[in-house]
Amino acid sequence: MHTIHPIIQGLKGGLIVSAQAYPGEPMRTPDTMARVALAAQQGGAVAIRCQGLADIAAIKGQVDVPVIGLWKEGHEGVYITPTLRHARCCIAAGCDIVAIDATRRPRPDGRTYAQTVAALHEEGAIVMADCGSLADAEQAALAGSDILSTTLSGYTGEREKTDGPDFELLKDMVREFSDFPVICEGRIHTPDQLAQVMECGAWAGVVGTAITHPTTITSWFAARTPQGSAQ
Numbered sequence: 001m002h003t004i005h006p007i008i009q010g011l012k013g014g015l016i017v018s019a020q021a022y023p024g025e026p027m028r029t030p031d032t033m034a035r036v037a038l039a040a041q042q043g044g045a046v047a048i049r050c051q052g053l054a055d056i057a058a059i060k061g062q063v064d065v066p067v068i069g070l071w072k073e074g075h076e077g078v079y080i081t082p083t084l085r086h087a088r089c090c091i092a093a094g095c096d097i098v099a100i101d102a103t104r105r106p107r108p109d110g111r112t113y114a115q116t117v118a119a120l121h122e123e124g125a126i127v128m129a130d131c132g133s134l135a136d137a138e139q140a141a142l143a144g145s146d147i148l149s150t151t152l153s154g155y156t157g158e159r160e161k162t163d164g165p166d167f168e169l170l171k172d173m174v175r176e177f178s179d180f181p182v183i184c185e186g187r188i189h190t191p192d193q194l195a196q197v198m199e200c201g202a203w204a205g206v207v208g209t210a211i212t213h214p215t216t217i218t219s220w221f222a223a224r225t226p227q228g229s230a231q
């Protein structure tokens with residue numbers, strides 16, 4: 001039986017908010033992200049997911065809820081906390097859970113996913129496996145990951161990029177890995193979709209863009225205006 005850490009237990013049935021700004025964007029400063037994270041906590045987020053060592057440290061210094069940290073290096077191939085070194089740095093920056101790429105693709109440091117998880121577990125870390133398919137989730141479960149997540153569905157070429165969350169993958173993961181907390185992440189854009197995700201048996205749902213990325217949210221609205229739809 002897979003044991004569930006008390007920090008993960010505390011996420012059950014809750015909303016996790018991902019606060020991330022991309023290189024070159026106006027909101028990309030750790031202080032801004034920390035304020036966004038605090039606002040999300042005040043709105044009811046049970047945890048914050050965030051990117052980059054400076055953001056992890058700044059957010060950890062503001063919020064009381066657990067922080068899920070990751071470090072993105074590039075934006076192709078394995079880029080979410082791609083190596084053991086990146087993961088160790090996230091933990092050193094203060095996150096409670098480290099999220100890492102859990103796909104079956106080769107990793108830049110030559111370690112397998114299982115070797116990476118084993119090393120992190122030896123150091124006492126809690127690992128969230130960002131999967132892109134059921135086969136990834138199987139590898140992640142075999143490696144003893146603490147959380148399985150649908151984060152990379154639609155981004156690795158293995159599954160179609162659905163408009164909303166990948167309900168099919170979520171249901172398959174919940175059914176196949178019933179011992180594990182399965183988190184749904186990626187393209188949850190409305191409260192109704194989040195409610196549906198929870199009905200599918202998700203342990204928790206992660207919402208990023210729809211809460212914390214004003215440029216994208218603005219573009220959704222602008223596209224519905226005569227000026228926007230003419231473009």
Ligand SMILES: CC(=O)N[C@H](C=O)[C@@H](O)[C@H](O)[C@H](O)COP(=O)(O)O
Nearest residue numbers: 018155185186187188207208209210
């Ligand atoms: C694929 C990838 O790199 N996902 C990243 C993972 O941390 C973030 O860019 C997403 O914003 C996050 O997963 C939340 O998803 P959404 O923003 O769709 O609610």
